[in-house]
Structures are given as C-alpha cells and as structure tokens.
Amino acid sequence: MNEAIFENFKNYLRNEGLKYTSERRLILTEVLKRRDHFDADELAAEMRTEGLKVSRATVYRTLDILHEIGVVNKATLGHKHQHYENMVGRQHHDHLVCLHCDKVIEFVDEEIEKRQEEVCKSLGFEMKRHSLQIFGYCSHCIPLVKDNKIN
Amino acid sequence: MNEAIFENFKNYLRNEGLKYTSERRLILTEVLKRRDHFDADELAAEMRTEGLKVSRATVYRTLDILHEIGVVNKATLGHKHQHYENMVGRQHHDHLVCLHCDKVIEFVDEEIEKRQEEVCKSLGFEMKRHSLQIFGYCSHCIPLVKDNKIN
DNA sequence: GTTGCTGCAAACCCTTTGCATAGGA
DNA sequence: TCCTATGCAAAGGGTTTGCAGCAAC
Numbered sequence: 442m443n444e445a446i447f448e449n450f451k452n453y454l455r456n457e458g459l460k461y462t463s464e465r466r467l468i469l470t471e472v473l474k475r476r477d478h479f480d481a482d483e484l485a486a487e488m489r490t491e492g493l494k495v496s497r498a499t500v501y502r503t504l505d506i507l508h509e510i511g512v513v514n515k516a517t518l519g520h521k522h523q524h525y526e527n528m529v530g531r532q533h534h535d536h537l538v539c540l541h542c543d544k545v546i547e548f549v550d551e552e553i554e555k556r557q558e559e560v561c562k563s564l565g566f567e568m569k570r571h572s573l574q575i576f577g578y579c580s581h582c583i584p585l586v587k588d589n590k591i592n
Numbered sequence: 593m594n595e596a597i598f599e600n601f602k603n604y605l606r607n608e609g610l611k612y613t614s615e616r617r618l619i620l621t622e623v624l625k626r627r628d629h630f631d632a633d634e635l636a637a638e639m640r641t642e643g644l645k646v647s648r649a650t651v652y653r654t655l656d657i658l659h660e661i662g663v664v665n666k667a668t669l670g671h672k673h674q675h676y677e678n679m680v681g682r683q684h685h686d687h688l689v690c691l692h693c694d695k696v697i698e699f700v701d702e703e704i705e706k707r708q709e710e711v712c713k714s715l716g717f718e719m720k721r722h723s724l725q726i727f728g729y730c731s732h733c734i735p736l737v738k739d740n741k742i743n
Numbered sequence: 744g745t746t747g748c749t750g751c752a753a754a755c756c757c758t759t760t761g762c763a764t765a766g767g768a
Numbered sequence: 769t770c771c772t773a774t775g776c777a778a779a780g781g782g783t784t785t786g787c788a789g790c791a792a793c
Contacts (some may be wrong), residue, residue, distance in 0.1 A: 460772055482757075496775045501758065517668050521783085522757055537717050548711050556704045557726060564697060565731030566688050573724040573760050575708060580716030609789075611747060611792050647750045652783065672758090673782055 446512065446529060453510050465486055468503040472513060478524040478536075478545050488516050518545060519576060535573040541582035594624055597663065597680060604661050615646050619654040623664060629675040629687075629696050669696060670727060686724040691731035 450469055451461045471488055485500040504525055507513045516524045518538050535553075537546040553573070562567045578586050601620055602612045622639055636651040655676055658664045667675045669689050686704070688697040703726070712719045729737050 455768095458772080462769095464766065464774070498759080498776080499774060502773085509785060518727070536710070537715065539717075540720060544716065547716060548715070550707050550711055553704050554699050555709045556707075557724075560699050560701055561726060561728065563749090564688065564699070565734070566690075566726070566728055567734050568726050568728040570693060570728070571724065571726040573708075573722065575712065575719050575722040577712065577715070577720040578718045583716075585720050587741065606793095609747080611750060611793070615749070631782090645750090649751080649784075650749060653748085 443529075446473065450507075450510065450512070454506075457576055459506075464499050465503050465506070466573055467493050468500060469507065471510070472504075472507060472525070473529060475527045478516065478518060478526050480520075480522045482522070484525075513581055516572065516574075518574060535575070536573045537577070537579070539579040539582055541578055543584055544579050544581075546579065569582050594680075597624065599730070601658075601661065601663070605657075606678055610657075615650050616654050618644050618646055619651060620658065620663070623655075623676070623678050624660060624680060626678045629667065629669060630678050631652070631671075631673045631675055633673070635676075667723060667725075669725060686726070688726045688728070690730040690733055691727055692729055695730050695732075697730065 447466065447469065452463070453459075454461050454465070467488065468484070469577055471484055471493075475484075476542075481500050485495065485497045487497050488500075504513060508525070510513055512527070512529060513525045514528045514533075516536060516543065518536060519523050519540075523555060530532065533554075534547045534549045537548060538544075539546075546568065557571055560566075596724055598617065601616070605612050605616070611618060613716065618639065619628075619635070622635055622644075626635075632651050633648065635655075636646065636648045639651075655664060659666055659676070663677045663680060665679045665684075666732050667677060669675045669687060670691075683700065684705075685698040685700045689695075690697075690700060690715055709719065729732070
C-alpha cells in the first residue's frame, strides 16, 4: 500500500525538476514507520543508529518537501523545535499536550472545526490552515502534579 | 487605574523574594502602552529609541515574570520568535493571522471554548492553557493574492 | 550588608546555508 | 553530460546564561 506514496513522491519530484534520490527514499521510509510526534534531529539520529547515513541537513530539506505534499504535518507543541507527524491515511486533528510527561493526545471535534470556518466566513478571512493546542495535565499526571505541588 | 497593576506587580515580587527594580517598572510601563502583538526585541528597541536603557536580557527576563502573573500573553504566530500581548483588562482570545500582510485579527468563540472544555473532560485532561491560530488571507489580501497567483 | 538584578557578551539550540563533491536523469 | 542533491561545517536568529559590578531591601 505504500508503493503509491513512493510513486506520488517520485512524480511530484519529477514534475518539480527534482531528483528521486536514495536519501529521500530512506527518509520517506523512516517517516512512514512513525506513528508519533518526532523532530528532525530525532529522525536523523534514529536513522544513524540503524546504520543509515543521512545528514541532518538532508533530513530537514526532505521533511520540508514531505510537508509540501502533505505526507507530514508540522506542529508546534510547546518546545523550541518543530514536531512532525506522518499524515498518511490520517485527517487533520488537534493536540492535547501534557506539561508533566510530554504525552501528546490527538483529538478531532467537528463542532470546533465548523465554528472556525464560521468565524472566518464572518470576517471575510480565507483559512489555509489552523492549529489548536491544549496544554495541561493528562489523567495519569494529575495526581502526580497534585502530590508534588508542582504546577 | 494602572496603579493597581504596579501594586500587584510589586506585591508579587515581594512574595517571591524578588526586587521591584526601576528596569522592571519601565518594562511594565512600556508593555501597558502596547495594544498590539510585539516581540521582546521590538520592545527593547523601542525603549532604546525612547532613551530608556534596558538590556535585551532584562526585557526577556521581565516578560517572563509578567507572563507568569498574567499581565502578558505569549503567542506563537507563525514566526520564529514569540509574540507577546498586553492582557490587562482583556480576556482570552484566539488569532487569525494573514499570511500575506501579517495582520493579526483577534476573535473569541464561546462555542469553541466550551467544546475544548468538553474534549478535556471526556479525556480526563486538566486544561491549563490553550491556543488556536488560524492562518490564511484577510479580506484585504484575498484579491491581491488571487491577482498575483501567490498562494 | 545581604541578596537578587543588570548588562554584556558568549553560549545555546534548532534550523538554514555555502560550497565542493557525488550522483540522478 | 548537466544540474540538482548531499554532507559538512559554519552561519543565522531568537533566547538564555555566567559573571562581575550594581542596586534593592
């Protein structure tokens, strides 16, 4: 089932006059394995431990391309760095981020999506993308935070 | 009316064992004048042109304190740097950001707020803060973008 | 007088870039 | 062969930090 994705990637690159290199294939392969929220450095490091020699710079450059074609999504989850996530076969969603354990929980709320469109419509604004992050404590960490008087 | 804010600031600092310095007063004064979305560097630069000598480091450090006590809000509006906004006398709100002219439009939608709370409740998540950004084109820029075939 | 604060410059961290070489098309 | 991609290391840009002198309390 992933062949189609590689095929699309190849076609996109060809149309743009870009090359379908082995590094790009390796990075796409790695991204498709992921089901979590990762950063570029992490992906590069993981590839290195697997013996795949791809530079950080190429990882960044390739993730940009994959973002353009919608294979990955970029998310700002409260850290200094960008997070990426594999979007193949997935829909837009928003994130809950635990301030204690860093867990990320995904959710979709159709009503929120609808209201966003209405807000834009009423203001004559053309929405291109949107992102909603909710920061707080997950059910596992709530008691820990209370006990430690951390907030 | 601002006296109360300075008084609160002073009390907060005292309770924390921190000092109510002239630099901190100057920065708070500057922040209270603002009605827009600014970054730390911008604020420092503006103060310098007004002849107020406060270092960038102190601006960053003080904005952090002001954020803790709710006088300023931090927002990630699609740039590399953080944006701050004066929150005195204001409620939480979300942002529409124009990708063409960088204009920021604020909005509040009670239904969205309510649904966020429901999502958290249903997942046993304790919300501390949230931020929603919608990126796109404002009514002024929509025709410009269409004409120039920019997207 | 004690202790936290400031300014400065350097350090940091993530990300981007310039350049020489490698490798798709 | 032509031209883009890669790897490396250096540059970038916003933000943070270590430290010596300074100012609150």
